[in-house]
Amino acid sequence: xxxxxxxxxxxxxxxxxxxxxxxxxxxxxxxxxxxxxxxxxxxxxxxxxxxxxxxxxxxxxxxxxxxxxxxxxxxxxxxxxxxxxxxxxxxx
Numbered sequence: 002x003x004x005x006x007x008x009x010x011x012x013x014x015x016x017x018x019x020x021x022x023x024x025x026x027x028x029x030x031x032x033x034x035x036x037x038x039x040x041x042x043x044x045x046x047x048x049x050x051x052x053x054x055x056x057x058x059x060x061x062x063x064x065x066x067x068x069x070x071x072x073x074x075x076x077x078x079x080x081x082x083x084x085x086x087x088x089x090x091x092x093x
Contacts, residue, residue: 006015 006013
């Protein structure tokens, strides 16, 4: 070490340059950590939204199945109404 900086293998580096370089390294590491945390949060949110979407898809499938069953019942009721109408016509 020298009074105005650091001597490394015959190369003199002034303190201000050491501080600037150290600061840049700290800023770079901070940006990387922030980026990793943000990606992790995005991954969690995406996972939650996918789970919600899958549940909604299941709900829609259940409703479609119920609607299909109702259509079958509706068709059976229509046929029974036609049979009753024919029987009533025959009694007249």
